[in-house]
């Protein structure tokens with residue numbers, strides 16, 4: 001059986017579309033989405049529509065759980081993000097969804113589970129957005145994932161969240177971080193996902209797909225995203241996010 005594993009779409013529909021096309025061309029029978037589908041990508045309704053395809057199964061990530069599940073979305077955005085440009089950009093994406101799209105996203109966040117477990121060809125697959133130990137060991141993050149897989153008695157353990165793709169086969173366990181579809185900081189026109197085949201034994205490989213960055217830039221300009229946000233998108237190596245992290249640490 002061929003399964004495509006993706007995540008962290010963050011409303012970047014042109015990238016999700018490219019990945020879905022690539023995965024289906026390969027022959028994926030099932031597409032698993034590891035969450036954080038909502039975000040700054042600028043295509044809220046197209047993204048959700050794409051995820052409602054019959055061959056796609058999603059779980060939610062911290063963005064859906066923290067921003068859309070309950071309370072006022074604008075208030076949630078202001079509480080979760082300290083950068084005013086990020087707040088403004090995100091609220092423009094939310095506005096773009098319109099009343100119907102917003103209702104659909106809220107329902108998606110409410111009804112979609114945070115974990116998914118299934119037995120496929122006799123192998124126990126576990127899908128969740130992240131485990132709190134995923135970042136613990138920068139040198140060998142796969143070790144923590146293997147431990148988490150053992151805790152959950154999973155033979156195939158799939159996460160996203162860190163945006164860093166990783167695949168490791170170890171002691172009969174296959175751990176996968178799907179990387180990300182919707183790049184937020186680097187905005188290189190590439191999306192990562194994983195291809196998993198479960199015959200005769202589980203084996204996964206990373207795959208990188210190019211998407212139409214011009215379509216994205218056009219939409220962001222159309223939405224009137226704040227200049228600071230656009231600068232971050234257009235000049236990805238300015239070191240902006242690193243500086244912010246340092247400043248936060250000193251506090």
Ligand SMILES: [Mn+2]
Nearest residue numbers: 036061062161
């Ligand atoms: Mn996340």
